[in-house]
Protein backbone atom coordinates (compact mmCIF):
# COMPACT_ATOMS: atom_id res chain seq x y z
CA UNK A 1 0.00 0.00 0.00
CA UNK A 2 1.48 3.37 -0.89
CA UNK A 3 2.39 5.62 1.96
CA UNK A 4 0.08 8.59 2.43
CA UNK A 5 2.01 11.59 3.53
CA UNK A 6 0.53 14.29 5.61
CA UNK A 7 1.11 17.94 4.87
CA UNK A 8 -0.27 20.87 6.74
CA UNK A 9 -0.33 24.18 4.94
CA UNK A 10 -1.46 27.57 6.16
CA UNK A 11 -2.97 30.15 3.84
CA UNK A 12 -2.13 33.66 4.90
CA UNK A 13 -2.79 37.07 3.50
CA UNK A 14 -4.61 40.34 3.92
CA UNK A 15 -8.38 40.48 4.23
CA UNK A 16 -10.55 39.63 1.25
CA UNK A 17 -7.71 38.65 -1.04
CA UNK A 18 -9.41 35.35 -1.77
CA UNK A 19 -7.88 32.89 0.67
CA UNK A 20 -11.16 31.20 1.44
CA UNK A 21 -12.20 31.27 -2.19
CA UNK A 22 -8.98 29.50 -3.19
CA UNK A 23 -9.32 26.88 -0.49
CA UNK A 24 -12.96 26.37 -1.34
CA UNK A 25 -12.29 26.11 -5.03
CA UNK A 26 -9.55 23.60 -4.36
CA UNK A 27 -11.54 21.41 -2.04
CA UNK A 28 -15.09 21.83 -3.31
CA UNK A 29 -14.41 22.78 -6.90
CA UNK A 30 -16.66 25.85 -6.59
CA UNK A 31 -16.15 29.58 -6.59
CA UNK A 32 -17.85 31.56 -3.87
CA UNK A 33 -19.07 34.94 -4.97
CA UNK A 34 -19.98 36.12 -1.53
CA UNK A 35 -17.64 37.52 1.03
CA UNK A 36 -17.87 36.19 4.52
CA UNK A 37 -14.82 37.05 6.63
CA UNK A 38 -13.15 33.93 7.92
CA UNK A 39 -12.33 33.26 11.54
CA UNK A 40 -10.37 30.11 10.84
CA UNK A 41 -11.29 26.95 9.08
CA UNK A 42 -9.53 23.81 8.11
CA UNK A 43 -9.96 21.87 4.92
CA UNK A 44 -8.66 18.43 4.10
CA UNK A 45 -8.12 16.80 0.80
CA UNK A 46 -6.24 13.84 -0.55
CA UNK A 47 -4.00 14.93 -3.36
CA UNK A 48 -1.94 12.92 -5.79
CA UNK A 49 1.34 14.53 -6.73
CA UNK A 50 3.20 12.35 -9.16
CA UNK A 51 2.91 8.88 -7.76
CA UNK A 52 2.59 10.02 -4.20
CA UNK A 53 -0.55 10.53 -2.30
CA UNK A 54 -0.76 13.34 0.18
CA UNK A 55 -3.23 14.13 2.85
CA UNK A 56 -3.26 17.88 2.60
CA UNK A 57 -4.67 19.86 5.45
CA UNK A 58 -5.28 23.49 4.66
CA UNK A 59 -5.71 26.08 7.34
CA UNK A 60 -7.66 29.04 6.05
CA UNK A 61 -6.99 31.95 8.34
CA UNK A 62 -8.67 35.22 9.19
CA UNK A 63 -7.09 37.98 7.13
CA UNK A 64 -3.94 39.46 8.62
CA UNK A 65 -2.39 42.86 8.43
CA UNK A 66 1.01 44.32 9.30
CA UNK A 67 0.28 44.20 12.99
CA UNK A 68 -0.93 40.67 13.25
CA UNK A 69 0.98 38.48 15.64
CA UNK A 70 1.24 35.05 14.21
CA UNK A 71 0.26 32.37 16.70
CA UNK A 72 2.34 29.30 17.36
CA UNK A 73 -0.15 27.19 15.57
CA UNK A 74 0.91 28.88 12.33
CA UNK A 75 4.49 27.91 12.93
CA UNK A 76 4.77 24.62 14.70
CA UNK A 77 3.75 21.60 12.77
CA UNK A 78 3.24 23.57 9.58
CA UNK A 79 4.93 22.27 6.51
CA UNK A 80 4.37 25.13 4.14
CA UNK A 81 2.63 28.41 3.42
CA UNK A 82 0.50 29.84 0.70
CA UNK A 83 0.82 33.59 0.95
CA UNK A 84 -1.93 35.34 -0.95
CA UNK A 85 -2.30 38.92 -2.07
CA UNK A 86 -4.75 40.42 -4.48
CA UNK A 87 -3.33 41.91 -7.65
CA UNK A 88 -5.88 44.66 -7.19
CA UNK A 89 -4.59 45.69 -3.79
CA UNK A 90 -1.17 47.15 -3.18
CA UNK A 91 -1.81 47.04 0.55
CA UNK A 92 -2.30 43.29 0.40
CA UNK A 93 1.04 43.02 -1.38
CA UNK A 94 2.75 44.97 1.40
CA UNK A 95 1.08 42.83 4.01
CA UNK A 96 2.30 39.66 2.41
CA UNK A 97 5.89 40.93 2.67
CA UNK A 98 5.45 41.60 6.36
CA UNK A 99 3.90 38.21 6.90
CA UNK A 100 6.77 36.49 5.19
CA UNK A 101 9.25 38.32 7.39
CA UNK A 102 7.36 37.35 10.49
CA UNK A 103 7.20 33.73 9.49
CA UNK A 104 10.84 33.66 8.61
CA UNK A 105 11.76 35.10 11.98
CA UNK A 106 9.45 32.85 13.90
CA UNK A 107 10.72 29.76 12.18
CA UNK A 108 14.22 30.44 13.27
CA UNK A 109 15.20 31.89 9.90
CA UNK A 110 15.15 28.57 8.23
CA UNK A 111 14.10 27.97 4.70
CA UNK A 112 10.43 27.53 4.42
CA UNK A 113 8.29 26.29 1.62
CA UNK A 114 6.22 29.16 0.32
CA UNK A 115 4.02 29.72 -2.67
CA UNK A 116 3.25 33.37 -3.28
CA UNK A 117 -0.07 33.84 -4.99
CA UNK A 118 -1.27 36.97 -6.72
CA UNK A 119 -4.99 36.31 -6.75
CA UNK A 120 -7.87 37.93 -8.62
CA UNK A 121 -5.86 37.99 -11.81
CA UNK A 122 -9.12 37.69 -13.70
CA UNK A 123 -10.09 41.24 -12.84
CA UNK A 124 -9.60 43.99 -15.36
CA UNK A 125 -6.22 45.55 -15.96
CA UNK A 126 -7.50 48.92 -14.80
CA UNK A 127 -8.08 47.62 -11.35
CA UNK A 128 -4.59 46.13 -11.08
CA UNK A 129 -2.30 47.61 -8.49
CA UNK A 130 0.44 44.98 -8.46
CA UNK A 131 2.24 44.00 -11.62
CA UNK A 132 3.07 40.40 -12.33
CA UNK A 133 6.76 41.24 -12.36
CA UNK A 134 6.62 42.68 -8.87
CA UNK A 135 5.13 39.46 -7.55
CA UNK A 136 7.72 37.41 -9.39
CA UNK A 137 10.57 39.47 -8.02
CA UNK A 138 9.30 39.22 -4.49
CA UNK A 139 8.93 35.46 -4.71
CA UNK A 140 12.39 35.20 -6.20
CA UNK A 141 13.86 37.17 -3.34
CA UNK A 142 12.34 34.64 -0.96
CA UNK A 143 13.32 31.66 -3.04
CA UNK A 144 9.64 30.88 -3.30
CA UNK A 145 7.26 29.85 -6.06
CA UNK A 146 5.13 32.52 -7.65
CA UNK A 147 1.76 32.11 -9.28
CA UNK A 148 -0.99 34.42 -10.37
CA UNK A 149 -4.40 32.96 -9.99
CA UNK A 150 -8.07 33.40 -10.01
CA UNK A 151 -10.14 31.51 -7.52
CA UNK A 152 -12.71 31.26 -10.30
CA UNK A 153 -10.47 28.90 -12.18
CA UNK A 154 -10.25 25.44 -10.82
CA UNK A 155 -7.09 24.34 -12.60
CA UNK A 156 -4.98 27.27 -11.55
CA UNK A 157 -6.14 26.82 -8.01
CA UNK A 158 -5.28 23.14 -8.02
CA UNK A 159 -1.85 24.15 -9.28
CA UNK A 160 -1.22 26.31 -6.21
CA UNK A 161 -1.69 23.46 -3.82
CA UNK A 162 0.18 20.97 -5.92
CA UNK A 163 3.04 23.44 -6.03
CA UNK A 164 3.15 23.89 -2.30
CA UNK A 165 3.33 20.14 -1.79
CA UNK A 166 6.19 19.93 -4.27
CA UNK A 167 7.84 22.91 -2.70
CA UNK A 168 7.68 21.34 0.74
CA UNK A 169 9.55 18.34 -0.56
CA UNK A 170 11.99 20.48 -2.46
CA UNK A 171 12.87 22.67 0.47
CA UNK A 172 13.09 19.73 2.82
CA UNK A 173 15.51 17.96 0.59
CA UNK A 174 17.40 20.68 -1.16
CA UNK A 175 19.99 21.34 1.43
CA UNK A 176 20.80 17.72 1.80
CA UNK A 177 20.93 17.23 -1.93
CA UNK A 178 23.17 20.19 -2.48
CA UNK A 179 25.58 18.87 0.05
CA UNK A 180 25.16 15.26 -0.75
CA UNK A 181 23.98 14.76 2.74
CA UNK A 182 21.13 12.98 4.23
CA UNK A 183 17.96 14.30 5.49
CA UNK A 184 17.52 12.75 8.84
CA UNK A 185 14.42 12.25 10.73
CA UNK A 186 14.93 12.40 14.37
CA UNK A 187 12.83 11.11 17.07
CA UNK A 188 13.11 12.22 20.58
CA UNK A 189 12.35 10.11 23.50
CA UNK A 190 11.48 11.98 26.56
CA UNK A 191 12.51 9.77 29.39
CA UNK A 192 10.54 9.39 32.52
CA UNK A 193 11.64 11.23 35.57
CA UNK A 194 11.88 14.80 36.66
CA UNK A 195 14.56 15.73 34.17
CA UNK A 196 14.11 18.69 31.96
CA UNK A 197 16.01 17.16 29.16
CA UNK A 198 15.68 14.22 27.01
CA UNK A 199 17.07 11.94 24.53
CA UNK A 200 17.44 12.11 20.88
CA UNK A 201 18.00 9.63 18.24
CA UNK A 202 18.03 9.90 14.57
CA UNK A 203 16.63 7.58 12.09
CA UNK A 204 16.67 7.89 8.43
CA UNK A 205 14.21 8.75 5.85
CA UNK A 206 12.55 6.75 3.20
CA UNK A 207 14.67 4.26 1.42
CA UNK A 208 17.76 4.83 3.39
CA UNK A 209 18.98 1.66 4.96
CA UNK A 210 21.75 1.91 7.35
CA UNK A 211 22.85 1.14 10.75
CA UNK A 212 22.04 3.61 13.34
CA UNK A 213 23.74 3.52 16.57
CA UNK A 214 21.76 4.84 19.34
CA UNK A 215 23.66 5.56 22.43
CA UNK A 216 23.11 7.08 25.69
CA UNK A 217 26.29 8.97 26.02
CA UNK A 218 25.85 11.05 29.01
CA UNK A 219 24.21 14.00 30.47
CA UNK A 220 23.05 16.86 28.42
CA UNK A 221 25.00 20.05 28.75
CA UNK A 222 22.59 21.33 31.20
CA UNK A 223 20.42 19.39 33.50
CA UNK A 224 18.97 20.13 36.87
CA UNK A 225 21.40 17.66 38.35
CA UNK A 226 24.40 19.43 36.98
CA UNK A 227 23.18 22.86 37.46
CA UNK A 228 21.89 22.34 40.90
CA UNK A 229 18.57 23.48 39.64
CA UNK A 230 19.99 26.64 38.15
CA UNK A 231 19.28 27.74 34.71
CA UNK A 232 21.98 28.16 32.15
CA UNK A 233 22.88 31.66 31.32
CA UNK A 234 25.77 33.37 29.61
CA UNK A 235 27.86 33.46 32.73
CA UNK A 236 27.08 30.00 33.89
CA UNK A 237 27.11 28.12 30.72
CA UNK A 238 30.77 27.32 30.57
CA UNK A 239 30.68 25.87 34.02
CA UNK A 240 27.70 23.76 33.27
CA UNK A 241 29.02 22.50 30.05
CA UNK A 242 31.35 19.70 30.72
CA UNK A 243 32.56 16.83 28.68
CA UNK A 244 29.87 14.45 27.75
CA UNK A 245 30.74 11.31 29.55
CA UNK A 246 29.84 7.93 28.23
CA UNK A 247 27.64 6.54 30.86
CA UNK A 248 25.45 3.91 29.55
CA UNK A 249 27.08 2.39 26.56
CA UNK A 250 25.27 1.90 23.37
CA UNK A 251 22.01 0.46 22.56
CA UNK A 252 22.11 -2.47 20.27
CA UNK A 253 22.53 -1.47 16.72
CA UNK A 254 19.33 -0.92 15.06
CA UNK A 255 18.96 -1.45 11.42
CA UNK A 256 16.35 0.77 10.12
CA UNK A 257 14.42 0.75 6.97
CA UNK A 258 11.84 3.28 6.05
CA UNK A 259 10.38 5.76 8.41
CA UNK A 260 11.80 5.90 11.87
CA UNK A 261 9.82 4.52 14.64
CA UNK A 262 10.43 5.25 18.23
CA UNK A 263 9.08 1.94 19.34
CA UNK A 264 12.40 0.17 19.88
CA UNK A 265 13.25 2.71 22.48
CA UNK A 266 9.94 3.74 23.82
CA UNK A 267 9.93 1.32 26.64
CA UNK A 268 13.59 1.51 27.38
CA UNK A 269 14.17 2.32 31.01
CA UNK A 270 16.33 5.31 30.44
CA UNK A 271 17.55 6.91 33.50
CA UNK A 272 16.58 10.46 33.18
CA UNK A 273 19.12 12.99 32.11
CA UNK A 274 20.68 10.59 29.74
CA UNK A 275 21.06 11.67 26.26
CA UNK A 276 20.74 9.54 23.24
CA UNK A 277 22.42 10.44 20.09
CA UNK A 278 22.48 8.82 16.79
CA UNK A 279 25.71 8.42 15.09
CA UNK A 280 25.46 8.28 11.39
CA UNK A 281 27.96 8.06 8.67
CA UNK A 282 27.33 8.65 5.09
CA UNK A 283 28.86 9.68 1.83
CA UNK A 284 32.19 11.41 1.93
CA UNK A 285 31.73 14.75 3.49
CA UNK A 286 28.63 13.72 5.33
CA UNK A 287 29.89 10.69 7.00
CA UNK A 288 29.76 11.44 10.64
CA UNK A 289 27.17 13.41 12.25
CA UNK A 290 25.63 13.67 15.54
CA UNK A 291 22.26 15.01 15.65
CA UNK A 292 19.14 15.18 17.46
CA UNK A 293 16.81 17.17 19.41
CA UNK A 294 16.45 18.17 22.89
CA UNK A 295 13.15 17.93 24.36
CA UNK A 296 11.83 19.20 27.55
CA UNK A 297 8.60 18.70 29.20
CA UNK A 298 6.33 20.71 31.29
CA UNK A 299 8.12 21.50 34.51
CA UNK A 300 6.20 18.92 36.34
CA UNK A 301 4.91 16.41 36.56
CA UNK A 302 7.42 15.22 34.14
CA UNK A 303 6.56 11.66 33.83
CA UNK A 304 6.06 10.76 30.30
CA UNK A 305 7.88 9.73 27.30
CA UNK A 306 7.08 10.90 23.87
CA UNK A 307 8.40 10.85 20.44
CA UNK A 308 8.99 13.95 18.47
CA UNK A 309 10.15 13.83 14.93
CA UNK A 310 12.14 16.52 13.37
CA UNK A 311 14.15 16.84 10.31
CA UNK A 312 17.74 17.65 10.51
CA UNK A 313 20.10 18.10 7.70
CA UNK A 314 23.41 16.63 8.26
CA UNK A 315 26.09 19.01 7.49
CA UNK A 316 29.37 17.62 6.38
CA UNK A 317 31.48 16.75 9.27
CA UNK A 318 30.62 19.16 11.91
CA UNK A 319 27.35 20.78 12.32
CA UNK A 320 23.85 20.03 11.55
CA UNK A 321 21.29 22.44 10.46
CA UNK A 322 17.90 21.54 11.47
CA UNK A 323 14.97 22.24 9.38
CA UNK A 324 11.65 22.45 10.98
CA UNK A 325 8.81 22.40 11.64
CA UNK A 326 9.07 20.17 14.56
CA UNK A 327 5.90 18.37 14.97
CA UNK A 328 4.74 17.42 18.32
CA UNK A 329 3.59 13.96 17.86
CA UNK A 330 0.72 14.30 20.16
CA UNK A 331 -1.15 11.57 18.42
CA UNK A 332 1.73 9.22 18.64
CA UNK A 333 2.10 10.07 22.23
CA UNK A 334 -1.50 9.32 22.93
CA UNK A 335 -1.16 6.08 21.11
CA UNK A 336 1.87 5.06 23.11
CA UNK A 337 0.38 5.97 26.37
CA UNK A 338 -3.29 5.50 25.94
CA UNK A 339 -4.85 4.70 29.24
CA UNK A 340 -1.59 4.93 31.13
CA UNK A 341 -2.34 8.21 32.76
CA UNK A 342 0.61 9.83 31.09
CA UNK A 343 0.81 13.55 30.54
CA UNK A 344 1.12 14.98 27.10
CA UNK A 345 4.40 16.27 25.83
CA UNK A 346 5.30 19.61 27.20
CA UNK A 347 7.32 21.26 24.60
CA UNK A 348 10.25 20.53 22.48
CA UNK A 349 13.47 22.20 22.03
CA UNK A 350 14.73 21.17 18.72
CA UNK A 351 17.72 21.94 16.75
CA UNK A 352 21.28 21.13 16.87
CA UNK A 353 22.43 19.53 19.97
CA UNK A 354 25.62 17.76 19.45
CA UNK A 355 28.00 17.72 16.63
CA UNK A 356 31.24 16.16 15.87
CA UNK A 357 34.08 18.52 16.38
CA UNK A 358 37.08 18.86 14.19
CA UNK A 359 39.00 16.36 16.23
CA UNK A 360 36.28 13.87 16.54
CA UNK A 361 35.09 15.23 19.79
CA UNK A 362 31.49 15.68 20.57
CA UNK A 363 30.60 19.28 20.76
CA UNK A 364 27.78 20.62 22.72
CA UNK A 365 26.91 23.86 21.11
CA UNK A 366 25.20 26.48 23.11
CA UNK A 367 21.62 25.87 23.30
CA UNK A 368 18.56 27.29 24.75
CA UNK A 369 15.06 27.42 23.66
CA UNK A 370 13.72 30.02 21.38
CA UNK A 371 10.60 30.61 23.30
CA UNK A 372 8.41 30.97 20.29
CA UNK A 373 9.34 27.73 18.78
CA UNK A 374 11.13 25.99 21.50
CA UNK A 375 14.08 25.41 19.34
CA UNK A 376 17.55 26.51 18.75
CA UNK A 377 19.24 26.52 15.46
CA UNK A 378 22.71 27.02 14.37
CA UNK A 379 23.29 28.67 11.14
CA UNK A 380 26.18 29.78 9.13
CA UNK A 381 27.07 33.38 9.11
CA UNK A 382 26.94 35.64 6.11
CA UNK A 383 29.79 35.29 3.73
CA UNK A 384 30.36 31.62 4.39
CA UNK A 385 29.02 28.68 2.55
CA UNK A 386 26.11 27.40 4.41
CA UNK A 387 22.44 27.06 4.59
CA UNK A 388 21.79 30.66 5.48
CA UNK A 389 23.38 33.82 4.36
CA UNK A 390 21.90 36.33 6.63
CA UNK A 391 20.40 36.86 9.95
CA UNK A 392 23.08 35.29 12.04
CA UNK A 393 24.57 36.91 14.98
CA UNK A 394 27.95 36.12 16.32
CA UNK A 395 27.77 33.41 18.86
CA UNK A 396 28.00 34.87 22.27
CA UNK A 397 27.73 31.53 23.90
CA UNK A 398 30.46 29.50 22.37
CA UNK A 399 30.29 25.99 21.14
CA UNK A 400 32.57 23.43 22.59
CA UNK A 401 34.63 25.39 24.99
CA UNK A 402 38.34 25.12 24.88
CA UNK A 403 38.16 22.73 27.75
CA UNK A 404 35.91 20.47 25.82
CA UNK A 405 37.87 20.18 22.66
CA UNK A 406 39.39 16.79 22.46
CA UNK A 407 38.73 16.07 26.06
CA UNK A 408 38.87 12.42 27.03
CA UNK A 409 35.56 10.80 26.74
CA UNK A 410 34.35 13.12 24.06
CA UNK A 411 34.68 10.54 21.38
CA UNK A 412 31.48 8.71 20.89
CA UNK A 413 32.04 5.32 22.41
CA UNK A 414 30.64 3.50 19.49
CA UNK A 415 31.93 5.69 16.73
CA UNK A 416 34.63 3.87 14.90
CA UNK A 417 34.16 5.59 11.64
CA UNK A 418 37.72 6.73 11.36
CA UNK A 419 39.03 3.30 11.98
CA UNK A 420 36.57 0.99 10.40
CA UNK A 421 34.22 2.06 7.68
CA UNK A 422 31.05 0.14 7.52
CA UNK A 423 28.63 -0.63 4.78
CA UNK A 424 25.54 1.46 5.11
CA UNK A 425 23.36 -1.46 4.30
CA UNK A 426 23.04 -4.40 1.99
CA UNK A 427 24.36 -3.50 -1.42
CA UNK A 428 25.56 -0.12 -0.27
CA UNK A 429 29.30 0.23 -0.46
CA UNK A 430 31.15 1.17 2.65
CA UNK A 431 32.20 4.79 2.71
CA UNK A 432 35.88 5.43 2.47
CA UNK A 433 37.52 6.42 5.72
CA UNK A 434 37.71 10.13 5.90
CA UNK A 435 40.93 11.98 6.38
CA UNK A 436 41.19 13.45 9.78
CA UNK A 437 40.39 17.09 9.96
CA UNK A 438 43.18 19.31 11.13
CA UNK A 439 42.84 20.36 14.71
CA UNK A 440 40.89 23.52 15.06
CA UNK A 441 42.06 26.35 17.17
CA UNK A 442 38.70 27.39 18.26
CA UNK A 443 35.23 26.16 18.26
CA UNK A 444 32.90 27.04 16.76
CA UNK A 445 34.96 27.63 13.68
CA UNK A 446 35.02 31.10 12.27
CA UNK A 447 31.91 31.74 10.34
CA UNK A 448 29.62 29.72 12.45
CA UNK A 449 27.30 31.35 14.75
CA UNK A 450 24.42 30.52 16.91
CA UNK A 451 21.34 32.37 16.02
CA UNK A 452 19.27 30.51 18.49
CA UNK A 453 17.30 32.43 20.93
CA UNK A 454 18.49 35.80 20.00
CA UNK A 455 14.95 36.84 19.66
CA UNK A 456 14.20 36.27 23.28
CA UNK A 457 10.73 35.93 24.58
CA UNK A 458 9.28 38.15 21.90
CA UNK A 459 8.35 35.09 20.00
CA UNK A 460 5.70 34.21 22.46
CA UNK A 461 2.55 35.60 21.23
CA UNK A 462 -0.32 35.31 23.55
CA UNK A 463 -1.12 36.30 27.01
CA UNK A 464 -0.65 39.26 29.26
CA UNK A 465 2.46 41.30 29.68
CA UNK A 466 4.78 39.27 31.80
CA UNK A 467 8.13 39.80 33.31
CA UNK A 468 10.53 37.21 32.04
CA UNK A 469 13.92 36.48 33.46
CA UNK A 470 16.67 38.85 34.44
CA UNK A 471 17.04 41.54 31.84
CA UNK A 472 14.01 40.17 30.08
CA UNK A 473 11.98 43.15 31.02
CA UNK A 474 8.35 43.52 30.32
CA UNK A 475 7.45 42.49 26.88
CA UNK A 476 4.14 42.62 25.23
CA UNK A 477 2.38 39.46 24.38
CA UNK A 478 4.27 37.10 26.57
CA UNK A 479 2.04 34.50 27.99
CA UNK A 480 1.91 32.08 30.82
CA UNK A 481 3.34 29.35 28.68
CA UNK A 482 6.40 31.39 28.01
CA UNK A 483 6.79 32.06 31.65
CA UNK A 484 6.68 28.40 32.26
CA UNK A 485 9.37 27.83 29.73
CA UNK A 486 11.35 30.60 31.23
CA UNK A 487 11.36 28.81 34.51
CA UNK A 488 12.57 25.63 32.98
CA UNK A 489 15.40 26.65 30.80
CA UNK A 490 15.51 30.26 29.92
CA UNK A 491 18.51 32.08 31.09
CA UNK A 492 18.85 35.81 31.18
CA UNK A 493 19.59 37.20 27.80
Ligand SMILES: Nc1nc2c(ncn2[C@@H]2O[C@H](COP(=O)(O)OP(=O)(O)OP(=O)(O)O)[C@@H](O)[C@H]2O)c(=O)[nH]1
Pocket residue numbers: 013014015016017018019020021022032033034035036037038039061062063064119120121122123149150151152
Ligand atom coordinates in the same frame (compact mmCIF):
# COMPACT_ATOMS: atom_id res chain seq x y z
N1 LIG B 1 -12.96 38.23 -9.26
C1 LIG B 1 -12.48 37.52 -8.28
N2 LIG B 1 -12.99 37.62 -7.06
C2 LIG B 1 -12.47 36.87 -6.08
C3 LIG B 1 -11.39 35.99 -6.29
N3 LIG B 1 -11.11 35.40 -5.14
C4 LIG B 1 -11.95 35.87 -4.24
N4 LIG B 1 -12.77 36.75 -4.79
C5 LIG B 1 -13.82 37.49 -4.12
O1 LIG B 1 -13.22 38.27 -3.11
C6 LIG B 1 -14.04 38.33 -1.95
C7 LIG B 1 -13.23 37.88 -0.75
O2 LIG B 1 -12.89 36.53 -0.93
P1 LIG B 1 -12.55 35.57 0.29
O3 LIG B 1 -12.16 34.29 -0.29
O4 LIG B 1 -13.64 35.55 1.29
O5 LIG B 1 -11.32 36.34 0.88
P2 LIG B 1 -10.46 36.00 2.18
O6 LIG B 1 -9.08 36.36 1.89
O7 LIG B 1 -10.73 34.62 2.61
O8 LIG B 1 -11.07 37.02 3.21
P3 LIG B 1 -10.90 37.00 4.83
O9 LIG B 1 -11.60 35.81 5.31
O10 LIG B 1 -11.53 38.28 5.27
O11 LIG B 1 -9.46 37.01 5.10
C8 LIG B 1 -15.22 37.44 -2.24
O12 LIG B 1 -16.29 38.25 -2.62
C9 LIG B 1 -14.80 36.59 -3.40
O13 LIG B 1 -15.85 36.21 -4.22
C10 LIG B 1 -10.86 35.93 -7.62
O14 LIG B 1 -9.90 35.21 -7.91
N5 LIG B 1 -11.42 36.70 -8.56
